Each structure stands twice: as C-alpha cells, then as structure tokens.
Amino acid sequence: MKDYEDSVAFLGQWGRFQQVVFFLLCSSIFPNGFTFSVVFLTDAPRHHCLVPEVNLTQDWHNASIPIEVVNGNQQLSRCSRFRLDVVRNLSAQGLVPGRDVNLTDLEQEGCVDGWSYSRDVYQSTIVSEFDLVCGEQWKQPFTTTVFLLGVLVGSFFSGQLSDRFGRKPVFFCTMAVQTIFSFFQIFSTSWIVFTILGFISGIGQISNYVSAFVLGNEILTGNVRVLFSSLGVCLGYAFGYMMLPLLAYFFRGWKSLLLAISLPGLLYIPLWWFIPESPRWLLSQGRVEEAENIVRKAAKWNKVDAPLVIFEDYGVHVDETKTNPKEQHNVFNLVKTKNIRNTTFILCLLWLTLSMGYYGLSLNTSRLHANPYISCFLSAAVEVPAYTSSWLALRYFPRRLSVVSTLLVGGLSLYFLQLVPESLSELAVALEMLGKFAMTAGFTLMYAYTAELYPTVLRNTATGTCSAVSKVGSSIAPFLSQLSGDFEYLPYVVMGTLAVVSAFAALFLPETLGRPLPQTIQQMHKRQSLKCPFITRRGHSNPQVLLQSRL
Missing domain, CATH: 1.20.1250.20 (MFS general substrate transporter like domains)
Incomplete structure (x- = not known):
C-alpha cells in the first residue's frame, strides 16, 4: 500500500487548504484554556463566622471572633466564634473585652449563623455561594476532581468513538457538550447540581481537544504537522489560559465568569463547513471515494492539479477486503x-x-x-x-x-x-x-x-x-x-x-x-x-x- 503522505505530496505542505485547517483547529482549542477556571470558581475568599446584628457594643462585636495563629501569622478564626449568648451578657454588663474579661477563658461555638465572606478579591465563588468551608471544605478540591474525572471519561470514550464514527462529528459534538453544560452550571441551585454539570462539561472539555489534535495530525504532513502538534494547538490553549485571569479579573462573580467562558463556544458552529473529515481515517474505513473528494477539494484550494487516481493502491486494498469481515479495532x-x-x-x-x-x-x-x-x-x-x-x-x-x-x-x-x-x-x-x-x-x-x-x-x-x-x-x-x-x-x-x-x-x-x-x-x-x-x-x-x- 502506498504511503498516504506520498499520495498527497502534490498538495504541498503549506497551501491555502493546510493554512485554513491549521488556524481553524488551533483557534478551536482556545476555550480549552479555560480549564483552570476552577482556580477562581472554587477559591475560598477570606471568611469568618457571621455575627448577627444583636445588642453588642462595637468592642464586643469586633472581639467575638477568636484570633488564631496560622503559619506564624495571626488571623480571625474561620470556623469558630465565642458563644453569642455569653458575649451578649458580658456586653450588657458593660465589661470591656481584653481588660475586664480574658477572652481565652470564653467558650467557643461553630458558625451556627453562617459565614461572612470578604469581597476584596471576588464578588462570589461557589465556596461563598454554597458555604464550602470548615466541615464542608473537602468539597473544594473534590469539585475539581469530579470535573477532571469527567475529563477522564471523555478522554477514554471519545477516542474510541472517534475511531469508530470519525474525527469530525466527535469533535463538534464534544465541543457542544462543553459549551452547553458550562452554561447550564450558571443555574445550579446546589453544590451537587454544579458538580454533576461540571462532570458532564469535563467529558467534552478534553474530548474535542484530542479530536482536533488527531484531526490536524492526520490532515497535515511533514514539518507543518510537527508545528501544529507541538506549537499550534498548544499556543491556542496557552492563549486561552492567559486570557482566563483577565476575564476573571473583570467578571468577579462565579456566574458571570461561567457565562464569559461558555459563550465563545457558539462562535465555532460555522467551522463545520470549513473543517473536513480526516482522509486518513476515511481510507482506514475503506471510504476511498470520500477521501479523494476531500483531497481534490484541497487541490483546488491550493491551485494545483490532482492525479486522475489519487489512492489507487487503497482502492485495490479495499477490493481485496470486501469478501472478508472488516476488523474492528478497540x-x-x-x-x-x-x-x-x-x-x-x-x-x-x-x-x-x-x-x-x-x-x-x-x-x-x-x-x-x-x-x-x-x-x-x-x-x-x-x-x-x-x-x-x-x-x-x-x-x-x-x-x-x-x-x-x-x-x-x-x-x-x-x-x-x-x-x-x-x-x-x-x-x-x-x-x-x-x-x-x-x-x-x-x-x-x-x-x-x-x-x-x-x-x-x-x-x-x-x-x-x-x-x-x-x-x-x-x-x-x-x-x-x-x-x-x-x-x-x-x-x-x-x-x-x-x-x-x-x-x-x-x-x-x-x-x-x-x-x-x-x-x-x-x-x-x-x-x-x-x-x-x-x-x-x-x-x-x-x-x-x-x-x-x-x-
């Protein structure tokens, strides 16, 4: 069987066809750079126990949260406060904290009234939205883990689906999954709903990256293929990654940030009419005529003449296998x-x-x-x-x-x-x-x-x-x-x-x-x-x- 790259050598390596495929596939990787939005979505703002507005003097209101030493630095306790009924009685008696009362002797309690979150860095995150602190703190890294488990599932099954049904349809379907379910996360009413939607979004997140990567590797040849696989898609990813902190800086609420990183996916719908299926994959499936049609269209774009028969050897190979069941690879x-x-x-x-x-x-x-x-x-x-x-x-x-x-x-x-x-x-x-x-x-x-x-x-x-x-x-x-x-x-x-x-x-x-x-x-x-x-x-x-x- 004649090598594929030898069969399409007449196209050249960097004609108009290759340029379009190269830049469109690289640009499709841009939203994948938003993977680390979880750094902002799940970050914990500075917080301490909420002290309700009760009959407390300003001194007792300020002293109602214990001071802890963390890594050599003093800070307000995140998960405890002095018992509010005791503090209220001491305040009513006119006693001064630290002078009349030794604060270390006071009994403490948990944050039974919730938490107060700082807004100096974020307007909101899912941590402040769903109170993922103290006893619920394990949910912060677990949210990221569930998202990455979705990425794992998508990586495993998208490869097999792509080898079975083609690179192009899997590429666009998984891109749609990523965009739609990232948008749906905005309407999460609980941490569980947010996490489940994040898992599904993760399935599409890496799947379209892998499909685009393989698609480009199989369409492009020579040094252009190396440039695409090692620099093109990666810089597209890095550009999206570097844009993430800029978006997070301007959209400091978790819902507005999710909206900002999900909407760009809609811009890639028209790419369906410009990105072709992989001729290599079509040939491996015995669909020689479809592969030749794509290559002939590429020849027109590149303004070169195509041979009368491009994949003659593949045609012979297909004819020989018509009498045998086609082996399915998994x-x-x-x-x-x-x-x-x-x-x-x-x-x-x-x-x-x-x-x-x-x-x-x-x-x-x-x-x-x-x-x-x-x-x-x-x-x-x-x-x-x-x-x-x-x-x-x-x-x-x-x-x-x-x-x-x-x-x-x-x-x-x-x-x-x-x-x-x-x-x-x-x-x-x-x-x-x-x-x-x-x-x-x-x-x-x-x-x-x-x-x-x-x-x-x-x-x-x-x-x-x-x-x-x-x-x-x-x-x-x-x-x-x-x-x-x-x-x-x-x-x-x-x-x-x-x-x-x-x-x-x-x-x-x-x-x-x-x-x-x-x-x-x-x-x-x-x-x-x-x-x-x-x-x-x-x-x-x-x-x-x-x-x-x-x-």
Missing part, C-alpha cells in the same frame, strides 16, 4: 501483543506522571503570589516558552531523548525546592516555574510522540486512552497539597520521584523521528524496539546503537 488492541502492550504501559506511566505534575503545579498558583490573577497569569505565561521548546525539540531532536530530558529537569527542580530557604522566596517560585515549564513541555511532547507510535486504526483510541490514564493523575492533583502535613514539600517529592522513574522507563520506547506515521498494526510491529538504546543484549555499551539513537 482499546483491547492496545494490549493485544507483547510489544504494543509494553509501549502502552510505558506511555500510560509517562502520561500519568506528567499530568499529575502539570495539574498539581497549575492548581497551586494561589501560593505563588498574593494576587490570584497574577499567579494564574504567571502559570499560564510560562507555558509559551515550554510549547516553543517542545516544538524545537520535536523538529531537531529525537523524541525519546526529549521526553527523558524534560522529565529529569522537572523532577530535579521539584526536589531542589525543599533546599531553598524561606528568605529566598523568589528562587522557590523560579524553581516551581521551571518544574511547570518542564512538565508542560513533556506533556506536549507526549501528544505528538503517542500519535507517531500508533497506526491510523488505533491512533485516536491510543491517544484518548493515554489521555484518560493521565486524568487519573490530574484527578489526584487537587488533593496533593493535603499531603504536606508535617512536611511541606512532600507533594513536590512525590511528583519529582515519579518524574525520575518515568524518565528511566522512557528509555525503552521506540524512536519515531523522521519516520512516516504507521497506517496498520503490522507497520507498528515493524517499528517496535522495546529495549534500552544504550545497552546491547550482553549488557555492554554499544556506541553504534548510541549514535543511531541520536540521529
């Missing part, structure tokens, strides 16, 4: 043979590690700076050089070497964090941003690397499955900060250790630099070489293998 093909199974397991470990690191550091932005909007922007801005670096790495360096390097840089920078004294807070922020840079670059490399390892019939299933596994890591990330306890840097040690272990495992993956995308599982088998590139079978260094691994 997620079980990813573990069917030893070589493919080993590749799948290693990739799942890498995706899990990079996702946990990426989301763990991204959701930790509130600790970087007192202003959450600046913190979020810093976290988003560092992704631009990370994506640029990953594009350069994919273009000029071996995939395996690039992935191993980013994992080691990310892991070691997180280890070094615990060695930084408190007086050098800027250095700690720099190391954390270096870790975020490395995890982001590695995450980007994995999308392209995974797509290059698997054949067309399994590519979206493999990408979706690996993405689903990675969401297990991202679902754990919101609770990582709770591991700190007596050791503040334990979350960083966990993420760093996983990164170093994954770097070693990545050494056993096949190299794909400069090789065409496999079309069939048989072609993937021929490319498997799951052994350390630096060691021969006898365990001695092999300079020739080392040289070949770097070419």
